[in-house]
Amino acid sequence: GMFFSTNKFTNGPEVNSLKDLKNFKICGVRGNDYSTLGLSMNDFFTTGNTIEQVLIMLNVGRCEIVVSSMEPIYGSILVGNSMVPDNVSSIPIPNSENPDFSIFISKGSP
Numbered sequence: 001g002m003f004f005s006t007n008k009f010t011n012g013p014e015v016n017s018l019k020d021l022k023n024f025k026i027c028g029v030r031g032n033d034y035s036t037l038g039l040s041m042n043d044f045f046t047t048g049n050t051i052e053q054v055l056i057m058l059n060v061g062r063c064e065i066v067v068s069s070m071e072p073i074y075g076s077i078l079v080g081n082s083m084v085p086d087n088v089s090s091i092p093i094p095n096s097e098n099p100d101f102s103i104f105i106s107k108g109s110p
Contacts, residue, residue, distance in 0.1 A: 001070035003090045005058055012091045013065060021093070027054040027063035037067060037096070052083040059085035067093070 002021070004013050013024060018038045025045035028034060034041075041047070045063050048054040051073060058066050070090055076083045 001068065001090045002093050003055065003058060003066040003068065003073070003084075003088055004064065005061065006087050006089050008061070008064060012089070015094060017095050018093065021065070021067060024064040027057045027066045029054055029068070034067065037093070039067070055083055055085060055088060059088055 002013070002015060015021060015024075021037065021039065022043055026039070026043060028039075028041070028044040028047050029051055030047040030049055034043075046057060048057060051066075051068055054063075054066050054068075055073070057063055070092070073084060073090075
């Protein structure tokens with residue numbers, strides 16, 4: 001999905017394909033693999049260490065969009081730890097397939 005500030009894009013940025021993403025200042029999470037979206041780290045305007053950090057950057061106008069899986073971010077709401085600022089919304093990236101999503105869980109995790 002693509003996260004954006006409703007302060008800047010009331011109805012969302014105009015994106016019709018993955019190639020259109022490069023027309024925006026993108027925030028990303030340092031170390032994430034965005035190659036399935038045709039993006040390299042050179043395509044990012046700025047990065048942060050966590051998705052929460054980049055959503056805050058988006059919220060304060062440091063970038064125009066954040067590209068990320070939507071489910072983990074909205075799942076944070078369900079566990080009472082919402083990381084989505086009030087003026088941030090999201091839409092699926094048009095004409096793109098859902099990328100594979102991998103997660104690693106520590107054996108020591110409760």
